[in-house]
Amino acid sequence: MNGAHDTLFRTLADPTRRAIFERLCQDGEQTVGALTAVAGVSQPAVSKHLGVLKQAGLVRDRHAGRQTHYSAQVAALAPLVDWTRQMGGFWEARFDRLEDLLNRMDQ
Helix, strand or coil, rough: CCCHHHHHHHHHHCHHHHHHHHHHHCCEEEEHHHHHHCCCCCCHHHHHHHHHHHHHCCCCEEEEEEEEEEEEEEHHHHHHHHHHHHHHHHHHHHHHHHHHHHHHCCC
């Protein structure tokens, strides 16, 4: 696995950060205040999580007056989707070989 994968996994490993990202994916662009209202943590904590998400390329910010709006960058998950697909193929091949072995043992 390369550094990009590690960064994405590490970033999304935190449940609060993952919940913030999921909310942005589901509800679209949100302000820090709107995210804080449902995050269950303080505004400084939400801002810190958003900074980590932004650094990983998972969110983008847009300034409008005194407010900052954040939106999810779902395309940034592409390396994880590719990795998951690759690992799925690996395990599927393993299970197919195991099934063949078990069938031969039954004969």
